[in-house]
Amino acid sequence: MAIVLGEHQYGKAENRIVRIYRDSPRHEIHDVNVSTALRGAFDPAHLTGDQGAVLPTDTQKQTAYSYAKEKGLTSIEPYGLTLAAHFVDDVEPVTGARIEIEEYEWERAVVDGADHDHTFVRKGQEVRTAAITVEGVGSSQTSHVIGGFKDLVLLKTTGSEFHGFLEDSYTVLEPTSDRIMATSLVAKWRFVMDEVGDPAAFDWEGVYLGIKRTMVGVFASLHSLALQQTLYEMGKAVLEQYPFLAEIRMSAPNKHHFLYDLSPFGLTNENEVFNADDRPYGLIQASVVRDDASAAGSAWTIAGGFA
Amino acid sequence: MAIVLGEHQYGKAENRIVRIYRDSPRHEIHDVNVSTALRGAFDPAHLTGDQGAVLPTDTQKQTAYSYAKEKGLTSIEPYGLTLAAHFVDDVEPVTGARIEIEEYEWERAVVDGADHDHTFVRKGQEVRTAAITVEGVGSSQTSHVIGGFKDLVLLKTTGSEFHGFLEDSYTVLEPTSDRIMATSLVAKWRFVMDEVGDPAAFDWEGVYLGIKRTMVGVFASLHSLALQQTLYEMGKAVLEQYPFLAEIRMSAPNKHHFLYDLSPFGLTNENEVFNADDRPYGLIQASVVRDDASAAGSAWTIAGGFA
Amino acid sequence: MAIVLGEHQYGKAENRIVRIYRDSPRHEIHDVNVSTALRGAFDPAHLTGDQGAVLPTDTQKQTAYSYAKEKGLTSIEPYGLTLAAHFVDDVEPVTGARIEIEEYEWERAVVDGADHDHTFVRKGQEVRTAAITVEGVGSSQTSHVIGGFKDLVLLKTTGSEFHGFLEDSYTVLEPTSDRIMATSLVAKWRFVMDEVGDPAAFDWEGVYLGIKRTMVGVFASLHSLALQQTLYEMGKAVLEQYPFLAEIRMSAPNKHHFLYDLSPFGLTNENEVFNADDRPYGLIQASVVRDDASAAGSAWTIAGGFA
């Protein structure tokens, strides 16, 4: 019975890279948070402190910034793929690389009714995300791309019910046929890379906007019997729309808005005044998958199960 | 030499009230965070524990929620005025009330190209603020209203210089004639209530949007020699536009975007790749005032100087 | 090619339960944050909105609070086991339950040199964690317990080197033979439940304190050639000490303290003045395992890979 080193990875987290394109007076901005992680034969670093196989996290940082200039940084998915492939292809001990990216959106300032050329207002809505994994070299190399967003806060003031649920001796909740439904949605979708084809030619921006539009549309339009149902229909609509997606995973806090009791003050509260509660909150997590989808492999894996 | 009770106030902070108007199928939402504070003859509560003059903070909460229905909650400034006046007018020991409010904006979900009737996406941009103070009763009652916002994140990729500054033996900074200028702006403006007139008839929404539009416009258009200059011109433009404003105060972190050194990699970085740094940050605070403005009185006071 | 529901779970997150024992004048406090998640045959809720198999998240909350009284809440691991087993055993559609708990430690206030009976100061150091998974019923039921902590912030001012690393064309980092090493450690250890035996009789408190003491001791005592080496030795020492642990996983940000350049001011900085940087930061993740350990099964699984 031996005690041995298990799974491990290391990298530089949260490189806050801002890339400006200023080829014309109408500048473009890309504002991202890039985390790198390398996997490979780094056992000596752990077992004896020998760093001979360890490319410093500082070097990973330098590379991430440099690639924003060398290779460009427009859509986050191909930027991440290029960076991940570099580490696996060019750094000998590295057998796998995972790049996680957050992107913060800016909109142009409006001045005298027109979009300004070089001034921006941070949009502040959802954060776009990507997680890219590249493993192996040469013809056996595999690449996984997961797109997504977090912190998309949605709310509908009617069109949501919750009743007919299972009851036991701890059940005191009253059923309702009209409530506020609100969530701060996290969604992650896995691309089938064979269908995507050349990452440099794929319409990453259009697909992102299309997925978001579809999900918001279903959330709004579906008369909901439960947040579970809404999530499933949102995911299904996205997969139906985009055949190059293998699956979508969603995590949705049920941000409770409790009807405030105004009866002590002689008032009837007809779904008009609510308390937006903080904790606890319901948390619904669900995935929708294409049943013949390619295997996910390490696409979702955070090495060693680290959260 | 005696030790005595000094300034004091108490209240209920961060009531998360959501008010829905559903008189027609096209619902409206107002999502606010209301904090109340009462000032008055509460010395016995401190000195002996006698609560006879203390209206519980729970009661203040109930009132804030109930008023959202009874009196309505559309613009935050008149809602706050009504609530503050109630505490001062109707609760005998109360001589002053301060109501602070944050408002979170939602935009309508777009479904099939049209704004949805009852589904909203949290906008996520700046948070609108208000601080209302009412003091005294009857004809000697005074009211102060401060409007404002926080967390408006602005950035311009050019049109900003910084040079010609004072140098001493600790100065190592290099001057620059082209840098990124970015801030997360806090602004607060004080209304001259005599000019505002009837709060129920005043265009609070239009004025708020106008102030924000003007400030963004100046930030974008002014070729800046320093963040100080930009702030002053933003404030001046707002006061010129709205004669019913007595003053405006701004607090602006200089969110540093440092040009990343790519020269070790044989690259020239022509203001294209930046590191968005976290800390430390410059912090510029300035006010612009009308020199004949009415006295601020307790408008800005956080009782006892509590921050 | 069909689109189908994939993995899913739901529950009530962040129930902030405070349990006071007041059987004697010397009160005890247990302050926890409990999240429940149920897995099972909830497909109809997603596919048609039928809630017949869904025990409301509100009911899960009521149960968590009630169990703090009915079953008691002292050590978080057996509390979580009891709660998880209840959902699986007593709620028909539930096939698996996962309970995640955070515990916030309080120490007794010291008054006149003595510990006070009923007044406490929040300790503010690391947060203790547990993740309990129970699956299946009757003789085929399996239980997994993961203990741990997060936010244990450690720093050593010497006794840490970093050199001899791999270099490529993006490497500019200088080697060092004396630096500050600091981290905010996350650790999670998996118990072999057969070795633990009766959860009601096991010394959960003593083991927790022993693991923490061992890890801090190794961090302090080991002359470190890399954070990787320190982590491995910390994990190994814990497994050597406690044979009932199958594995330990650690996630350790390298909280960089950069030597501040004082040379422009004619000063030599001999590892005396540092800038504590925020981002980016190195992130080292590693596990140490017993090579004959029982299978982890679903112990680490966050259903559907949801983070």
Add this chain to the structure above:
Amino acid sequence: MAIVLGEHQYGKAENRIVRIYRDSPRHEIHDVNVSTALRGAFDPAHLTGDQGAVLPTDTQKQTAYSYAKEKGLTSIEPYGLTLAAHFVDDVEPVTGARIEIEEYEWERAVVDGADHDHTFVRKGQEVRTAAITVEGVGSSQTSHVIGGFKDLVLLKTTGSEFHGFLEDSYTVLEPTSDRIMATSLVAKWRFVMDEVGDPAAFDWEGVYLGIKRTMVGVFASLHSLALQQTLYEMGKAVLEQYPFLAEIRMSAPNKHHFLYDLSPFGLTNENEVFNADDRPYGLIQASVVRDDASAAGSAWTIAGGFA
């Protein structure tokens, strides 16, 4: 009626300075967050963009780090005084300087029962604070020092009542004669600098610990009829103990712990199970002052009322 520049200040916020003393094998650590702000004749920077009188915020940063070596950084109050006086005395356009400091405490790691020489664990309890203001030069120079802390989380499980309060038509709260009382205390005390004498010789560390000990003692020992009463007695005890303090200001959220209703499950909850609620919360703010105290001048002022 002219529009003019009002109050203004500028500086570098949140310099995260870590100062190690390593004169012997037993190292010492001082971990602080320093913010500087300068006031003076900076009008041209605002009005025309002329920076000739503006010492860059970068220079302020360099000075803060350099002074940690040059002048030393042990107690935060004299460090802040020295830094503030430098800006006022040595930088011509500066007429006032305000230095705000937070300090994070570390305790020595315990290894084999003994305190370790160079390894520390972040204590995580309250954050110590200081705000130093120096104005004017030569014989007319005045200095103000405010010490304090924030985030000291205290809780007592009994010995706290709340009843006999004022009631109106919005009052639904029930009185109680036994409740949990908890707060996250902010306290700030103003030193009478004439009484302090030479800052280099004053026992800043002993006084800080004494104030904290006294406040915790009163919180624990006083049978409380209201948080107001507890605050007043805490402040009074501190002023009685230390004649060189002119006043103390406290801000105390009433962190509500609501008794959980277990009656639906046939259980009696005898102050054993509580829900620790997030928002809203009561907020009590009070000051205790020596009635013949020297004038506070600009000690509490955040220039221009900026929060």
